[in-house]
Amino acid sequence: MELKTLIGEPWPDYGLIDSGHGRKLERYGRFRFIRPEAQALWAPASAEWKAHGEFLPGSDEDGGGRWEFNQPVPREGWPLKWDDVTFTANNTPFRHLGFFPDMAPVWSWMRAQVADKAEPECMNLFGYTGVGTCAMAARGVKMVHVDASKKSVEAARGNAQLSGLADKPIRWMTDDATKFVAREVRRGRRYDGILLDPPKYGRGPDGEVWKLEEGLPGLIADCRQLLDAESRFLFLTVYAVRMSALAIGELLRQTLGDLGGTVEAGELAVREEARGLLLPTAIWARWSR
Structure with a gap:
């Protein structure tokens, strides 16, 4: 069976801005966030990432962790x-x-x-x-x-x-x-x-x-x-x-x-x-x- 790749392209309210060193920088509407990404084995395009918040993973490989915010983000979410x-x-605990x-x-x-x-x-x-x-x-x-x-x-x-x-x-x-x-x-x-x-x-x-x-x-x-x-x-x-x-x-x-x-x-x-x-x-x- 020949494997295929389905590619998600950027759209106005979402985009993967940069990735590397086990993390990714994404935009969700007007907000930017950094999240862990084990598949990003390469070096990022930019050494300087600016984001409203970052998810810091816990020590358990099956989950855990918390969000740390640098700028205000609506707790109730945004459209x-x-x-x-x-x-x-919204920023879920997951x-x-x-x-x-x-x-x-x-x-x-x-x-x-x-x-x-x-x-x-x-x-x-x-x-x-x-x-x-x-x-x-x-x-x-x-x-x-x-x-x-x-x-x-x-x-x-x-x-x-x-x-x-x-x-x-x-x-x-x-x-x-x-x-x-x-x-x-x-x-x-x-x-x-x-x-x-x-x-x-x-x-x-x-x-x-x-x-x-x-x-x-x-x-x-x-x-x-x-x-x-x-x-x-x-x-x-x-x-x-x-x-x-x-x-x-x-x-x-x-x-x-x-x-x-x-x-x-x-x-x-x-x-x-x-x-x-x-x-x-x-x-x-x-x-x-």
């Missing part, structure tokens, strides 16, 4: 825009800003897959703050948004409100993704497309434990049951660097191969504004017809 979608960015900008080419690709389909319905599993959900709903796609975190679903609803999508057909589900998908299979439901961005480790609303390597094959198998001859796509992203794009690509090929269509895999990357180099961020695999 950003991607294409026709408006959403809130080092990111409440959304994943490297997903922008994925949002565009999903829109294209169902652009010619009448009344398509798609599902966003592990949907987090719902920028992907809003990107599809803004183009008339009926959406089901699933996340185990009540706080994340509330944030997603808020982003839909900001985007003028509050009256669009979006089902907001605070639920364990694996249990929800299994119930949808039993109900005989089907979807035109599925986006899933499972974490390396997580807990459901009732204490369910999710481990990526153990749970992913079964989840993909259940997702297959929600797709049929008229479905258009399944897109899987994985941010756990210990897993390979070739591995998840083969998982999709074996599980969804009977549907026909095409299975591809590769890396997500963001283009740096300073030099144009590509900073890898995640791996992905997708099936499409």
Whole structure:
């Protein structure tokens, strides 16, 4: 399987300004932030970075750390825009800003897959703050948004409100993704497309434990049951660097191969504004017809 790279280009409200020495400098609207980035093994373009704040990682490789601010930043967040979608960015305790900008080419690709389909319905599993959900709903796609975190679903609803999508057909589900998908299979439901961005480790609303390597094959198998001859796509992203794009690509090929269509895999990357180099961020695999 030949690997491909999906490249996130800068847009007015986001850009990767510079990167290197294990850090990256980004702009989020009018604010600039420095965050850790293990993939930035090279030297930065500039030795002097000016930012409103920096995330200082803890000693635990699996997480921890804190934001340190040099200039005032709104605690409640501030609005950003991607294409026709408006959403809130904020400095989360998890080092990111409440959304994943490297997903922008994925949002565009999903829109294209169902652009010619009448009344398509798609599902966003592990949907987090719902920028992907809003990107599809803004183009008339009926959406089901699933996340185990009540706080994340509330944030997603808020982003839909900001985007003028509050009256669009979006089902907001605070639920364990694996249990929800299994119930949808039993109900005989089907979807035109599925986006899933499972974490390396997580807990459901009732204490369910999710481990990526153990749970992913079964989840993909259940997702297959929600797709049929008229479905258009399944897109899987994985941010756990210990897993390979070739591995998840083969998982999709074996599980969804009977549907026909095409299975591809590769890396997500963001283009740096300073030099144009590509900073890898995640791996992905997708099936499409």
